[in-house]
Amino acid sequence: MNKKLLRKDIIKKRDSLSLEHKNTLDDSIFKLLLNSNFLDKFNNIFCYVSFGSEINTRPIMEYIIKKKKNLYVPYIDKEENIMKLSLIKDLDNDLVSGYYNILEPKKHLRNFVNNDIIDLVITPGVAFTRDKYRMGYGGGFYDKFFASLNSSPLKIALAYNFQIVNELPLEKFDIPVDIIITEDIIIK
Numbered sequence: 754m755n756k757k758l759l760r761k762d763i764i765k766k767r768d769s770l771s772l773e774h775k776n777t778l779d780d781s782i783f784k785l786l787l788n789s790n791f792l793d794k795f796n797n798i799f800c801y802v803s804f805g806s807e808i809n810t811r812p813i814m815e816y817i818i819k820k821k822k823n824l825y826v827p828y829i830d831k832e833e834n835i836m837k838l839s840l841i842k843d844l845d846n847d848l849v850s851g852y853y854n855i856l857e858p859k860k861h862l863r864n865f866v867n868n869d870i871i872d873l874v875i876t877p878g879v880a881f882t883r884d885k886y887r888m889g890y891g892g893g894f895y896d897k898f899f900a901s902l903n904s905s906p907l908k909i910a911l912a913y914n915f916q917i918v919n920e921l922p923l924e925k926f927d928i929p930v931d932i933i934i935t936e937d938i939i940i941k
Contacts, residue, residue: 767806781936795873828857836894869904884930899928
C-alpha cells in the first residue's frame with residue numbers, strides 16, 4: 754500500500770464533500786465528542802486548528818474557551834522543524850495564517866509551554882485504522898510530538914467514516930491514538 758496514493762485518495766474524498774454534507778457530518782462528530790464528556794473532564798486541551806476540508810474544529814475550540822478550559826493550539830517552529838504549543842484565549846484575535854496557511858498563534862503568544870501539562874489532545878489525520886493508528890500529512894509532526902511527551906494525555910482523533918481503512922503502512926515511530934470519533938461511532 755502506497756502512503757502517498759492513499760493520502761491523495763482520502764483527501765480527494767474529503768475535498769469532494771459538499772459544504773452542506775460536510776457541515777452535517779462535522780456537527781455529528783462535534784455532538785458525539787460533546788456527549789462523550791471528554792472535553793469536560795480535562796482542563797489543558799490541545800486542539801488542532803482545522804484547515805481545508807478537515808473536520809471543523811472551531812466549535813470545539815469555542816466550547817473549550819467558553820468552559821474556561823486552557824486551549825492550546827499548534828504552530829510549527831521552522832528552525833527546529835517541530836510542532837510547539839501556545840495558549841490562546843480568543844479565536845478571532847490570537848491566530849494568524851502560518852505554516853501551509855494554517856492558522857496558528859501570533860508570534861507574541863508563542864511562549865514556552867511544557868507539553869506535559871496537556872491532558873487531552875484532539876488530533877487530525879488523513880486515515881486511521883480500527884486499531885487506532887493514524888496517517889497524517891507526511892510531516893511527522895504529531896508522531897514527534899507524541900514521542901516527546903513524558904506524560905500520557907488522552908489522544909482523540911476526529912475522522913469521517915471513509916477515513917477509517919483496513920490497514921496502513923506502519924513505521925516504528927507511529928504512535929496510535931486512544932479514541933477515534935466519526936460521525937457515527939466512537940472507536941475505543
